[in-house]
Amino acid sequence: MRAEIETLAGQIRQSIALLRRHLDWDSALLRLDELNAEAENPELWNDPAKAQKVMRERTHLEGAIKACQRLDQGLEDALTLIELGEAEDDADSVAEGEAALDGLKGEARRMELESLLSGEADANDCYLEVHAGAGGTEAQDWAEMLLRMYTRWAERKGYKVEYVEESAGEEAGLKSATIRVNGHNAYGWLKTESGVHRLVRISPYDSAARRHTSFTSVWVFPVIDDSIDIDIQEKDCRVDTYRSQGAGGQHVNTTDSAVRITHQPTGIVVQCQSERSQIQNRAKAWDMLRARLYERELQRREEAAQAEADSKTDIGWGHQIRSYVLQPYQMVKDLRTSVETSDPQRVLDGDLDPFMSAALAARVEAQNAAAES
Numbered sequence: 001m002r003a004e005i006e007t008l009a010g011q012i013r014q015s016i017a018l019l020r021r022h023l024d025w026d027s028a029l030l031r032l033d034e035l036n037a038e039a040e041n042p043e044l045w046n047d048p049a050k051a052q053k054v055m056r057e058r059t060h061l062e063g064a065i066k067a068c069q070r071l072d073q074g075l076e077d078a079l080t081l082i083e084l085g086e087a088e089d090d091a092d093s094v095a096e097g098e099a100a101l102d103g104l105k106g107e108a109r110r111m112e113l114e115s116l117l118s119g120e121a122d123a124n125d126c127y128l129e130v131h132a133g134a135g136g137t138e139a140q141d142w143a144e145m146l147l148r149m150y151t152r153w154a155e156r157k158g159y160k161v162e163y164v165e166e167s168a169g170e171e172a173g174l175k176s177a178t179i180r181v182n183g184h185n186a187y188g189w190l191k192t193e194s195g196v197h198r199l200v201r202i203s204p205y206d207s208a209a210r211r212h213t214s215f216t217s218v219w220v221f222p223v224i225d226d227s228i229d230i231d232i233q234e235k236d237c238r239v240d241t242y243r244s245q246g247a248g249g250q251h252v253n254t255t256d257s258a259v260r261i262t263h264q265p266t267g268i269v270v271q272c273q274s275e276r277s278q279i280q281n282r283a284k285a286w287d288m289l290r291a292r293l294y295e296r297e298l299q300r301r302e303e304a305a306q307a308e309a310d311s312k313t314d315i316g317w318g319h320q321i322r323s324y325v326l327q328p329y330q331m332v333k334d335l336r337t338s339v340e341t342s343d344p345q346r347v348l349d350g351d352l353d354p355f356m357s358a359a360l361a362a363r364v365e366a367q368n369a370a371a372e373s
Contacts, residue, residue: 130146150350160181259278
C-alpha cells in the first residue's frame, strides 16, 4: 500500500484516539448505560425538566460514541477496499477507497473541533445581538447584512432561530437586533463571533459612488437554565416599557408591550419585543439579563487566563475581529487568526465554519498555554 495512504490512515487513527481520550471512552460507555437506564424509568417523566436534561445528555453522548465507531469502521472498510483493489489491479476500487479516506479525514477534523466545545456553557442555546456603529444608513444596512449572515449559518447547522428584538433603521437596515439561536453547541460555536466587524464597499446609498467603511458590533451570550443561580437585585435595575417596532400586528405596534431592562451597576441593557404580552416580554428580558451577567463572569475568567497566554492568540472582546472588503478587491480576513478568503459572498451567505473553527482552536490553545504556565 502506498506511503501516502498509510500516512492518511495514520492521521485518522490519531484523530480517533484523540476523540476517545477526550470522551474518556470507558467512562463514556458506562455513563451512556446509566442514562439509558434512567430514560427507561417511568418516574423520570414526572419531572419534565430533569427528563429533558437526561435525554439531551444521552442524545449527545450516544451521538459522540457512535460517531467514533463510524470513523473506526469506515477506516477499516476503506483500507480493505484499497487492499482488494490493489490486489486485483482494480483502479476504480482503489480510487473509491481513497475518496472514502479523504471524507473520513474531513469528518475526523470536524469532530476534533466539536470536541473543543467543552466550556461551561458551550452546549447551550445562545442570544446574538447586532448593533450598528456610527455611520447612519450605511452602518445600519451592514448590521442587517450581518444578521442575515448568522441566520443563514444557523440554518446550515440545522439550528432554530427566534427573533427577540429588532429596531429598524430610519431609511434601511437595522439599528440593533437580538435573535436566539437554539441548538446543541450554539453558544460554543458562536461565542467566537463577539466583537466588531468591519465592512469596506462602494456604498449603495452614496450618489457619488464613494467607498465607505462601516462597523457593526456583535455580542453573543449563552441561554442559562434555573440550575445556575444569578443574584440580581431589582433595586439595581431600571425597567422601561415602550411601543414595539416592526412586524407583529396591530396590537404589538400600538401598545407598550416591549420591555427594556437596564442593570445599572454594569450598564448592561436588554430588551424584548417578540411576545404580544408585556408580561411575557418582561419575563424573557429578565432571562436575558441573567444570561448576560453569567456571560460577563465567563468572559472575566477567560480574559484572566488569556492575559497569561501568547499575545498572538489573545482574543480581545469588543474589538475588531474581522474585515469584509468588497471593493476595491474581494476579501474577508479574520484579524485574530489570519484566516482569509477571496469569496466574501460565500461568507455573507453563512459559510463561517472556517473562521469559527480557527478562532475556537486559537482560544483553546491560549487557555491551555495559560494553564501550563
